[in-house]
Amino acid sequence: MELLTNLTINGLATGMLIFLLAAGLTLIFGLMDVLNFAHGGLFAWGAYSSVWFYALTDSFVLAILGAILTGVILGFITEKLIIKPVYGNHVQQILITLGFMLVLTEMLKVVFGPNQIAVRTPENLVGSWEIGDVIIIKYRVFIIIVGFLVFGIFQYILKKTKIGLIVRAGVLNKEMVQTLGINIKNVFLYVFIAGASLAAIGGALFAPYSGVIYAEMGMEYAILGFIVVVIGGMGSFPGSLLAAILVGLVGSYMAYYVPSLSLAVNMIIMAIVLIFRPQGLFRAKG
């Protein structure tokens, strides 16, 4: 029971981190039809900047806010300089965003140094709770709560506000949205910045979870983000949450019970979903 609970909490926490990465990707792909392979770079920059802000302020809240600020700035620059010239051309998008991903990774080494950086868990989140035989690590619960909180906030924005309504309409039919007097390019920019900020929050939460950060982490985790987007359904926010939890939990169980399959399992899930539901678990209906 203790083992199962720990594996579940661990899987949920990993799932939430992947969700934060995939949520931005799915919005960016769903609305803007943009394949952003640089998204993992924003995740890594979120992690590094949060560690830098934490060292500077000794406040984890300010560290996360600092990561969000980094996400906003990098998101703005990426959309304006990298994405905007290649709207509508997937091949160019893949090439330029992959190239920018490398630039972002190398820039991390230039700014923060080439070595891995050890990260400590914020003091008030260190330790665990013991419930009977079960030991629950505080920081993992924190990640799960933040993940659900971010999901709730974004769901509220998407479902209950005018801008959310416009984004949902834009995912379904961009051309029609423009004919209703809405500047879709501005909406693209806001969504891109929001997606970049989500990735940065994911990176900020990942740093203490993993205990170590390195420049290539973005590339590694972006692949998981893409798998989750495909499983969840491109453009679907709840689909990404469900798929991320699925990938997180299955990954956690498999790593313990069948370690040799732990890396392949995500691909297997994606293949099964693609065979039976090529549109993903959820799909923004056109």
Add this chain to the structure above:
Amino acid sequence: MNTLLKVDGVHTHIKQYHILQGISFEAIEGQVSVLLGRNGAGKTTTLKTILGLTPASQGRITFRDIDITKKPTHGIANTGIGYVPEDQGIFASLTVEENMKVAMRKEDEATLAKREYILDLFPDLKTFWKKDGGLLSGGQKQMLAMARAFVGNSKLLLIDEPSKGLAPIVIEKVMEAILDMKKHTTIVLVEQNFIMASRIGDTYTLIDNGETVQSGLMQELIHDEQVKRKYLGIG
């Protein structure tokens, strides 16, 4: 009689194709102007060009004396032009209410009054207010598309083939609605169904091979068997 929209010698290229090769017509305030022509003549492209979706490569389009030829689509829509596309462009997973809300730039008294008026005209939309747009029937989708374009503070509505694929009884409803909406807005209509076009149109413009062939009063065209036979294949 005020000219609300003036399309003057417009050419449009889509990729390497020269689709519009000289379209000219005027829409007079408070009237229904109908664009007629065979399939592929360039009627839909004309509407899309007015809206900037397929921008004009030559010529001039003015709306309320403002040159809108080079404006982006959202800017053109914001000058007061509403669009009902051929495929209706309903946001399938948004409810009827949400579809309307996306189009409402303000929620002031005047806009809400317009919404009430259009919902009285299309009571089905009230019935299915909380239903997803994608679940409506073809006729209801057409009504929603027209209602949505109307509440967006439009001074001019561009309506593309509203009768397409609809049952005769529904076409009758749509036609009556357009005649009623005419009291509040100006309409440019693309229509293949000549019976419908002749009943609601005040003026017409004949388009053939991307060019304006002739324009005039609908009443004159109704009695011009030769032109109808030559360009519309009827009569």
